[in-house]
Amino acid sequence: MAEKTHPLAQARIARGMTGVDLAREIRGAAERRGLRSGATKQRVYKWEAEGVTPDADSQAYIAEVLQVPAGAVDPRSWPNWLPGVGGMVIPLGPASSVTALREALRTTMERSSRSRRTFLTAISGSALVTLATTWASPDIWAVTSDPAHGTKPVGEELVSLLEETSARLTVQAPEQRQHTAPLVDALLTTVTDIIEGSRYNRPVQLRLHALAASLSQTVGWHRFDYGLHAEASQYWIAGLHSAHTGGDRDMGAALLGDLAYQASWRDDPRTAAGILERALSGTRHPAARSLLHLRLARALAAQGEQRATLRALTAAERLLDASSGEPVPAWCAWMSSADLAVDSGQALLDLGDTHRAHQLIREGRKLLPPSRDKTRGVFRAYEARSHLDLGEPERAASAALEALQVAQRIGAPRCVSLVRDLVPAFEAYPHAEGVRELLDQVAA
Numbered sequence: 001m002a003e004k005t006h007p008l009a010q011a012r013i014a015r016g017m018t019g020v021d022l023a024r025e026i027r028g029a030a031e032r033r034g035l036r037s038g039a040t041k042q043r044v045y046k047w048e049a050e051g052v053t054p055d056a057d058s059q060a061y062i063a064e065v066l067q068v069p070a071g072a073v074d075p076r077s078w079p080n081w082l083p084g085v086g087g088m089v090i091p092l093g094p095a096s097s098v099t100a101l102r103e104a105l106r107t108t109m110e111r112s113s114r115s116r117r118t119f120l121t122a123i124s125g126s127a128l129v130t131l132a133t134t135w136a137s138p139d140i141w142a143v144t145s146d147p148a149h150g151t152k153p154v155g156e157e158l159v160s161l162l163e164e165t166s167a168r169l170t171v172q173a174p175e176q177r178q179h180t181a182p183l184v185d186a187l188l189t190t191v192t193d194i195i196e197g198s199r200y201n202r203p204v205q206l207r208l209h210a211l212a213a214s215l216s217q218t219v220g221w222h223r224f225d226y227g228l229h230a231e232a233s234q235y236w237i238a239g240l241h242s243a244h245t246g247g248d249r250d251m252g253a254a255l256l257g258d259l260a261y262q263a264s265w266r267d268d269p270r271t272a273a274g275i276l277e278r279a280l281s282g283t284r285h286p287a288a289r290s291l292l293h294l295r296l297a298r299a300l301a302a303q304g305e306q307r308a309t310l311r312a313l314t315a316a317e318r319l320l321d322a323s324s325g326e327p328v329p330a331w332c333a334w335m336s337s338a339d340l341a342v343d344s345g346q347a348l349l350d351l352g353d354t355h356r357a358h359q360l361i362r363e364g365r366k367l368l369p370p371s372r373d374k375t376r377g378v379f380r381a382y383e384a385r386s387h388l389d390l391g392e393p394e395r396a397a398s399a400a401l402e403a404l405q406v407a408q409r410i411g412a413p414r415c416v417s418l419v420r421d422l423v424p425a426f427e428a429y430p431h432a433e434g435v436r437e438l439l440d441q442v443a444a
Contacts, residue, residue, distance in 0.1 A: 006048040007079040011066055015106065019044040022065065029061035037061055053078050067099045089127050089237055092134050092244050100241035101192040101212060104219075104234040108185060123233050125263060125271030132256050132278040135240065154198040159207050162191060166211060170218050174374045175410040181222050188215040209246035213239040217255060217331065224262060225414045233259060253283035254331040257292050260299065269302035286322035291332045293319065294343050301347035309351060313344050338367035342379050349386055358386040374415065377406035381418035388425045397426065397434030404441055 012022045023039040030037035037058065046052040054062065056075040063073045066082065068090065073081055090100045166187060172180045191212050194200075200208065216239030223232035236255045243251035256279035263272035276296040283289060297312035320340055341364030348357035365379045380403035387396035400419050407415035420442055429435050 007082045008044075008062070009048045011082045015066070019048075022062075025065040026058065026061040029064040030057075067102055089123055089131050090241070092131070092241060094245075097209060097212070097238075097241040097245040098192065098196045100238040101188075101195070101216070104216065104231070104238035105189055105192065107231045107234050123230070123237070125268050125274075128233075128259055128263070128271060129274040129278070131237070131240070132259075132275045135244065135252055135256065136278040136281045152198045154194055154200045154204060154208075156204060156207075158194075159204055159211070162187065163207070163211055166215055170214075173410070174412055177222065177411060181219075184215060184218055184222070188212065188219055191215060206246045209242040210248060210251070212242040213246065213248065213251050213255070214330075215239075216242060217251075217258065220255075220258060224258075224265075225412060227413060227417065229262060229266065232262060236262075249282045250285060250288055250329045251331065253279040253288060253292065254329065256282075257295055260295055264295070264299050264302065267302075269299040272296075272299035273303070285326055285329055285332075286319040286324050287328045287335055288332050290316045290319035290322075290340070291335050294340060297347045298343060298350075301350040304351070306351050309347055313347060316340060316344075334372070336367070338364045338369075338379075339375075340364070341367065342382060345386065346382055349382075349389060354386065354389045358383075358390060361386050373406055373410050374412045377403045377410070377412055377415040378418060379403075380406070381415060381422070384419070384422055385425075388422065393426065393429035393432035394434055396422075397429075397432060397438045400426070401434060401438045401441065404438070 008022075012019070017025070019041045023041050023044050026039035027037045030039075035057075039058065039061070047054055059073055059075045059078060060070065063070060063081075068081065090096055090103060166184075169180050169184050169187065191208060195205075195208050195212060216235045220232045220235035220239065223229075223235060236258045240252055240255040240259075243249075243255060256275050260272040260275040260279065263269070263275065273296060276292055276299060280289060280292050280296070283292070293312045293316040297309050297316060300309040300312060317340060320335065320337070341360045343364075345357040345360030345364065348354075348360065361379065361383050365376065365383060368376055368379060380399045384396045384400035384403060387393070387399060400422055403415055404419045406412070407419070419438075423439065423442055426435050426439060
């Protein structure tokens with residue numbers, strides 16, 4: 001069964017295709033060009049099991065079957081251009097958005113499949129930085145058209161309905177997510193179907209891609225909160241493609257910022273910093289730049305880069321208070337002094353400035369409005385860590401217990417994970433007040 005480790009096998013199995021299916025589809029792609037292909041099950045086996053490289057024409061047909069943009073195919077780099085394997089990503093292009101959206105949606109559709117769980121891998125940090133570098137290049141924005149070839153017309157009235165539905169679903173409280181998340185997934189599928197199979201004018205096209213980008217971001221955060229990191233990154237990348245097609249630089253920077261946040265969360269601050277440095281080149285709104293600088297500070301602090309961290313924190317603070325004639329982008333409208341204080345404290349905690357870090361985290365938590373329960377749980381988990389660093393296990397246990405209870409009440413697995421990560425540190429204080437209760441609740 002060694003042939004099933006080949007990237008082509010991974011790509012076809014992820015789509016529910018056998019070798020026979022793939023050969024048939026390749027022959028069909030050739031016939032649509034008025035040509036013939038000799039693809040057979042045996043030839044597919046040779047490509048996958050014996051390391052035989054398909055000729056350039058066959059690679060073009062394979063790309064069509066797998067919905068990879070023709071411009072992304074380099075026959076000399078076989079099999080590295082194949083989608084979703086080897087830590088690679090679908091490159092940005094003038095018609096790449098639907099391909100990227102379909103790739104993301106498949107990660108959810110086929111999650112229950114044993115083969116998909118086996119082959120869905122995390123995207124490499126170098127591939128993400130390369131994607132961010134491409135996005136930041138001024139040349140890539142010269143062409144942002146993704147023409148509609150469908151026959152069914154779609155107008156502004158339907159798009160308005162989809163936008164209103166999205167807005168109502170995405171503002172629901174976290175504890176309602178078990179009910180709303182499947183609806184958001186379905187809405188993104190509907191929008192993708194419309195983009196791919198309908199006819200519309202340029203203004204409608206821009207709105208559809210803006211909606212696809214926003215929904216992809218939301219679905220990505222749903223997956224991230226549940227620890228489904230490979231899926232989360234695929235959705236954020238799909239959103240980046242849609243934002244690129246729609247010419248929305250701010251939203252593109254937002255999605256790169258999310259990918260960077262995930263990299264930091266997964267202990268890869270170097271990748272996070274690389275992505276953020278490029279994202280900052282593509283957005284101009286002060287609030288957006290403030291958030292990106294704050295995330296950059298966290299990534300730099302994790303690498304022990306004190307001066308660069310302090311510069312990024314200073315920039316984040318200055319930009320948060322800066323005025324702008326433009327409305328704040330929706331994706332960073334929640335950014336506040338509370339977030340600035342707590343994340344600054346976290347950065348200082350990584351740099352060893354424990355007392356100042358604890359002060360900032362405590363101040364930020366007090367500034368947070370009651371409506372942001374999930375964030376409050378995360379902040380309390382951060383506060384617990386700072387108390388542990390100060391040698392105050394009783395206060396740490398109290399903060400961690402509150403974080404855990406909030407997370408369990410609203411259904412926030414990511415916050416629960418933050419508390420669980422602190423368990424080894426708490427085990428050093430078995431007799432401190434509140435520690436046993438905390439450890440029992442974590443284990444329950």
